[in-house]
Amino acid sequence: MDHLKKLSTVLCFLLLQFGVEGRGLSYSIYQKSCPQVEDIVRAALGPIFLSDPSSPPAFLRLLFHDCQVQGCDASILVDPAGGKTPLEMASSKNFGVRKRESISLIKSVVEAQCPGTVSCADILVMAARDAVAFSGGPWIKGSAAEARRRWQGQRNGARVRSIPEVELPEGSLISNSTFVVNDPSAFTFDNHYYSNAMHGRGILRVDAEVSSDSRTAPIVSSFAADQSEFFRYFASAFVKLSTSGVLTGNQGVIRKSCNRLD
Numbered sequence: 001m002d003h004l005k006k007l008s009t010v011l012c013f014l015l016l017q018f019g020v021e022g023r024g025l026s027y028s029i030y031q032k033s034c035p036q037v038e039d040i041v042r043a044a045l046g047p048i049f050l051s052d053p054s055s056p057p058a059f060l061r062l063l064f065h066d067c068q069v070q071g072c073d074a075s076i077l078v079d080p081a082g083g084k085t086p087l088e089m090a091s092s093k094n095f096g097v098r099k100r101e102s103i104s105l106i107k108s109v110v111e112a113q114c115p116g117t118v119s120c121a122d123i124l125v126m127a128a129r130d131a132v133a134f135s136g137g138p139w140i141k142g143s144a145a146e147a148r149r150r151w152q153g154q155r156n157g158a159r160v161r162s163i164p165e166v167e168l169p170e171g172s173l174i175s176n177s178t179f180v181v182n183d184p185s186a187f188t189f190d191n192h193y194y195s196n197a198m199h200g201r202g203i204l205r206v207d208a209e210v211s212s213d214s215r216t217a218p219i220v221s222s223f224a225a226d227q228s229e230f231f232r233y234f235a236s237a238f239v240k241l242s243t244s245g246v247l248t249g250n251q252g253v254i255r256k257s258c259n260r261l262d
Contacts (some may be wrong), residue, residue: 030122034114041126044106048099049134053187056131058098063128064241065094066121071245074120077103077258103127104258111256120258125242132238137189138231140238194224 030037048055065088066076076088077100088094103124110118133139196202197211197220210216223230255261 030114030118034110034117037110037114037118038126040110040113041106041123042130044109045127045130045134048102049131055099055102056135056189059102059124059127059131062097062099062103063124065097066124067241067244072121072125072242073245074103074124074255074258076100077120077124078261079259100259107255107258116254116256119254123258128242129238132189132234135187135189138235140235191223191227191230194220194230198224 062076063072066072066074069088076094076097078088089097089100103120106127107118107120107123110123129140193207194211197207200208200211202208202211211220223233253261
C-alpha cells in the first residue's frame with residue numbers, strides 16, 4: 001500500500017492545480033438508467049481486493065495514468081488489434097501499471113445488467129474510489145460519475161491554488177523495482193507517509209524534498225498532524241482528477257468492452 005500513499009501525495013501536490021470546466025452536466029447520470037451500478041461495481045471489486053492486497057493502489061494508479069494525459073477516457077484500457085502492445089502501455093511512464101483486465105471484467109458484469117449504459121471511464125473512477133475507501137481512506141460521497149459532474153457544474157471555469165506549484169524531479173514519484181516496508185500501516189490508506197517524510201524515513205529523493213522544501217514543508221507538516229485534513233485535500237484532488245476531460249452530450253462512445261474500440 002506504500003505505492004498508494006505515494007500516489008496520494010502526487011495527487012495532493014499536483015492535481016489541486018487542475019482547472020475544471022464543463023456545462024450541461026447531469027448530476028445523476030445513472031440514477032434512472034442504471035441505479036444499481038455502484039453496487040455492481042463494489043460487489044465485483046470485493047473478491048479482487050481480498051485475493052490481492054496490492055490491488056487497491058493498482059486501481060488508483062491506473063486512474064492516475066489514464067487521466068493525466070488528455071483527460072479520463074479509459075484509453076489506457078484499450079488493446080490494439082493483432083495482440084500488439086497497447087500504444088499507451090508501450091510508454092515507459094506506464095511501466096508496471098496493472099489491473100486493466102479487472103476493469104474489463106467489471107465492465108462485463110455491468111453490461112449484463114445495464115447494456116450500453118455505463119462508460120468504462122466511470123467504472124474506472126468508481127473502482128479507484130472504492131479502492132481508497134476499502135483501504136481506510138476517505139469515502140467520496142455520492143456517485144463517482146455524479147461527483148465528477150457535480151464538481152464540474154459547481155466549479156465551472158475555476159482554478160484552485162491552495163497548493164503551490166512544485167516541479168518534482170523526473171522519475172522520483174514511483175519506483176517499480178524496489179519495495180521496502182518502512183510503514184507500520186503499509187496496507188492502510190492514512191497519513192503516515194507524511195510523518196515518515198518529516199522524520200527522514202522516506203525511500204525516494206522526493207520524500208526528503210517535500211519535507212524540506214519551503215513551498216511544501218508546511219503542507220507536509222499539516223497533513224502529518226491532521227489525517228482528516230489530508231483526507232479532505234485528497235478527496236478534492238481525486239474529484240478534480242476524475243473530472244479531467246469528461247465528455248458530454250454526444251461526445252465519445254460507451255464501449256461494450258473496455259479493451260476494444262467499437
